[in-house]
Amino acid sequence: MTTDSDTRPGSLRWAVLLLRGEAVALGLLAVFLIYKDLTATANDLASALFVTGFAVGGAIVLWALATALGRRRAGARAPTIVLQLMFLPVGYYMIQGGLGWLGVPLMALGALVCGLLxxxxxxxxxxxG
Structure with missing residues (x-):
């Protein structure tokens, strides 16, 4: 007798996959920021370290939430939705700042993951529910 080891619905699998992708992207940004912190001239070291720490922490939180959702932990859904909804104002201000090519997909990604969840x-x- 064989059993299906992954009985999660497609919507949950996609949400977890997208969250892990977000975590990896933010992690790569954090690596870049660490590189810049180590090689750039110090103008405001405290602010640079704060932004870098925020990126590292965000990547860890996104990965942890994706893992929890993958394990069907219902308590991870609400904080994940809050983080995804934060993409909407960030994307809006990116559009206002002339970065529509990045802001529109970011808003769409946040809305898509919320819809999946x-x-x-x-x-x-x-x-x-």
Whole structure:
């Protein structure tokens, strides 16, 4: 007899995959910021270290939330949705600042992950709703 080791619905699998992608992207940004912190001339070291720490922390949190959702922990859904909704104002201000090529996809990504996390198959898999 064989059993399916991954019975998560497609919506939850995609949400976890996208969250892990976000975590990796933010982690790569953090590596770049660490490089810049080590090689740049010091103008405001405290601010540079804060931004770098924020990027590292964000990558860790996104990865942890993706892992928790992958394990069907319903408590990880709400903080994940909050983080994804934060993409909307960030994307808006990127558009206003002339970075529409980055702001629009960022807003779409946040809305897509939120939609995946609140759809019926995900609700059933997490035992909510």
């Amino acid at each position: 609140v759809c019926a198959p995900t609700n059933r898999a997490l035992g909510v």
